[in-house]
Amino acid sequence: MLPLVISAFVVALVLILCLLQRNFVPLTIDGWFCKVPPGPVCWPLIGARGVDPIYSWITFTEWAKRYGGIFGLFLGSEYTVVLSDINLIRSALSKPSFEGRPLGTISRSLFRGKGLGFADGKLYREQRKFAVNTLHHLAVNSCQSDNPDDTTGLHEIYAALVDDFASTNGEPLDPMHFLQKASVLVSCDLAHKGVVKPDDPIVEDIITLYKPLFSINVSTGLLNIHPWLKHFPPYRQSYQLMQKAVDHGRGIAGKLVEQGRTLREKRAQVNQEKTLFDYASAFDRKMLSVSEEKSFTEEQLIAAAAELVMAGEEDIHAMMYWLVLFMCMYPDIQERAQNVLDELVGPTRQPSLRDNGNLDYIEAIVMESLRFSNFVPFPLPRRTTEDVQFSGFRIPKDTVVITNAYAVHFDEELWGDPNVFRPERFVDNMEKFRASRNAIAFGAGTSSVFFHGDFCGRTRSLHSDQHHES
Numbered sequence: 001m002l003p004l005v006i007s008a009f010v011v012a013l014v015l016i017l018c019l020l021q022r023n024f025v026p027l028t029i030d031g032w033f034c035k036v037p038p039g040p041v042c043w044p045l046i047g048a049r050g051v052d053p054i055y056s057w058i059t060f061t062e063w064a065k066r067y068g069g070i071f072g073l074f075l076g077s078e079y080t081v082v083l084s085d086i087n088l089i090r091s092a093l094s095k096p097s098f099e100g101r102p103l104g105t106i107s108r109s110l111f112r113g114k115g116l117g118f119a120d121g122k123l124y125r126e127q128r129k130f131a132v133n134t135l136h137h138l139a140v141n142s143c144q145s146d147n148p149d150d151t152t153g154l155h156e157i158y159a160a161l162v163d164d165f166a167s168t169n170g171e172p173l174d175p176m177h178f179l180q181k182a183s184v185l186v187s188c189d190l191a192h193k194g195v196v197k198p199d200d201p202i203v204e205d206i207i208t209l210y211k212p213l214f215s216i217n218v219s220t221g222l223l224n225i226h227p228w229l230k231h232f233p234p235y236r237q238s239y240q241l242m243q244k245a246v247d248h249g250r251g252i253a254g255k256l257v258e259q260g261r262t263l264r265e266k267r268a269q270v271n272q273e274k275t276l277f278d279y280a281s282a283f284d285r286k287m288l289s290v291s292e293e294k295s296f297t298e299e300q301l302i303a304a305a306a307e308l309v310m311a312g313e314e315d316i317h318a319m320m321y322w323l324v325l326f327m328c329m330y331p332d333i334q335e336r337a338q339n340v341l342d343e344l345v346g347p348t349r350q351p352s353l354r355d356n357g358n359l360d361y362i363e364a365i366v367m368e369s370l371r372f373s374n375f376v377p378f379p380l381p382r383r384t385t386e387d388v389q390f391s392g393f394r395i396p397k398d399t400v401v402i403t404n405a406y407a408v409h410f411d412e413e414l415w416g417d418p419n420v421f422r423p424e425r426f427v428d429n430m431e432k433f434r435a436s437r438n439a440i441a442f443g444a445g446t447s448s449v450f451f452h453g454d455f456c457g458r459t460r461s462l463h464s465d466q467h468h469e470s
Contacts, residue, residue, distance in 0.1 A: 021045050021077045023396070030394070037072035037081055037393045039063070047074035047225065057377035057406040060084065064407055070391050072399075076225035078102075080400040084407035086414065086438050088391055092401065093382065095390075099124065100383035102224070102400050109227075110246050114303035117311065117380050123295045127304065130296075134282045138190065139353075153189040155350060157182055160198035179320040180207045180313065187312025191305045192256040193278035194263055202252065209245050209252070210310050246306075253306035256280075280305055315376075322373040323365070326421060333423060337362060360433040364426035370441040372421050377406040379442060405440050414438045 024044045030036045040048045040063060052059045060082050063071055069085025083089045092098045101113075101120045111118040119127050164178040181198075184206045188196040196202060223229055223239060230239035260280050283301045286293075327334040340361045345351050356363070370376075382401040387394065395401075410418040415425065415438070428434045 023079060024074065024077075027072075027074075027079055027396070031072065035394050037070045037391075037395070038067045039071040039073040040067075042074040044074075045077050047076045047078075051075070053222070057374075057404055060402070060404050061407040061410075064404065070393065072393075072395075075400070078225065078400055079396065080402060081395055082402045082404055084404040086408045086411070086440070089403045089408065089440065090437070092390060093403070095388070097384055097386050097388040098382045098401055100385040100398075102381050102383050103398060109230075110242055111303070111307075114300055115307040116304050117307060120383075121385075123300075126293045126295045127300070130283075130286060131304075134279055137282070138277075138279070153193055154186070154353070156198060157185040157189065158350065160185070175324055176317070176321060177207075179317045179324070183313045183315075183317035183320065184309065186316055187309040188256070189278075190312065191253075191279045191308045192260045193281075195256050195259045202256075206249075206252065206309060206313060209249055210313060211245075249306045249310060250302050253309065254302045257302060257305060279308060318373075318375045319366070319369065322369045322375060326365075326369055326372075330421060333365065333421075337365060360427055360431060361423065363433045364423040367426045367436070367439055368421060368423040371409045371415075371418075371439050374406050374409060376441045377404070379403055379405060379440065403440070408438060408440055411438075 021044045024042075027036055028042070031038060040050065042048045050059065061084060063073075064082070064084035069088050070081060070083055072079065072081045074080065083092055101118050101124070113120055113123070116127055116131055161178060161182045164181070165175070181203055184203050185196060185198060223235055229235040257280050260278065261284065264281055280301065283296065283304070287296045287298075287301070327337070340359065341351065344358050345355060351359075382403075384395050384397055384399045384401065387397050389395075408414065412418055426434055426436065426439075
């Protein structure tokens with residue numbers, strides 16, 4: 001009698017869970033008939049079992065070997081498709097149907113759908129176009145401008161970083177804090193040029209501020225999988241810390257925007273002209289222009305500026321940290337990089353953004369570091385904005401789409417020897433930099449420019465300056 005009661009209880013519990021998650025049974029049945037991508041066994045509300053809570057990309061890569069370059073699963077109650085094949089990733093991210101951002105806790109509750117990385121729909125399309133054009137303009141202007149003001153900020157940052165390293169007097173150290181400080185300054189130079197100086201106390205505030213945000217994996221963190229956890233300890237405290245970090249970050253961004261406006265007014269009085277020399281000033285001009293685009297608001301400017309500093313601080317300092325580590329691990333590569341700088345830059349001047357087009361081997365080192373370090377195993381997730389047929393399967397509207405960059409970057413068929421750190425894979429027979437479409441640390445779609453072009457250029461220049469002073 002007892003086994004029967006237990007069986008009935010389990011069946012009743014499963015039925016209740018299925019009623020609470022209405023898409024579970026239809027998608028499970030579609031999976032049986034191969035209408036949706038195959039995947040591991042899932043449970044209602046719980047989702048797939050066996051996902052490593054820390055190294056989820058390793059789990060997904062193993063499952064890709066079993067189920068293929070596209071597979072589906074439930075992460076909690078959220079239906080998710082994981083892409084691990086480079087051709088499928090490029091095909092999906094080039095389609096408008098995959099432009100959405102997830103509707104989960106991070107994007108909707110924390111960031112409220114504003115900014116760049118978590119914007120959606122028409123807001124995303126307008127802001128993406130503006131960001132692509134503006135960051136491209138800033139990158140080109142930094143490399144070609146004869147105006148000393150366009151490079152003075154970067155040289156101040158380089159000098160401060162060199163001074164920080166010199167202050168250790170050759171003693172062993174962890175360079176993390178020095179690199180975080182330089183990364184904040186580089187990001188602020190992009191968003192609020194001339195406003196934040198190396199000795200500004202706000203630099204330390206920003207470093208401390210964003211730590212809680214990077215304690216959660218945006219793609220597979222438990223708060224995303226089970227949003228209701230934010231109401232219960234210890235996740236309630238974690239969520240509150242993250243919300244406080246986002247709100248405080250926007251408060252700082254608002255102050256920096258106002259300080260930037262004051263600085264530009266003073267410059268205009270002296271120079272009798274206003275020049276577009278940072279992201280915030282470009283946005284201000286867009287707001288003042290007559291346009292049908294309604295997404296250019298003060299709230300969006302502050303959210304975007306805060307996000308640029310946040311993303312830049314995390315990405316640039318992580319890139320630099322890995323670069324320092326790899327140069328220590330591979331002294332032969334470090335020596336070759338130094339020789340390139342000695343030959344092209346020489347001892348009489350500092351490297352600048354103008355040198356980027358000639359520092360092919362430095363660029364190759366940066367790209368190989370991005371690939372080999374795996375510090376971005378999953379670029380920002382996407383969401384389907386409509387039902388779509390893709391790779392022979394139906395992918396329902398509002399499906400979360402994760403691109404597994406780790407699987408691509410360590411694919412033997414693409415790289416031959418992916419477990420070897422070899423910058424030469426990014427240079428051709430003429431010793432010129434050769435980009436690879438298989439390197440997707442910052443994504444493979446149109447939005448990848450947000451966190452790639454100008455940030456990577458400034459990181460290469462920062463890395464070059466470190467070598468130059470060594």
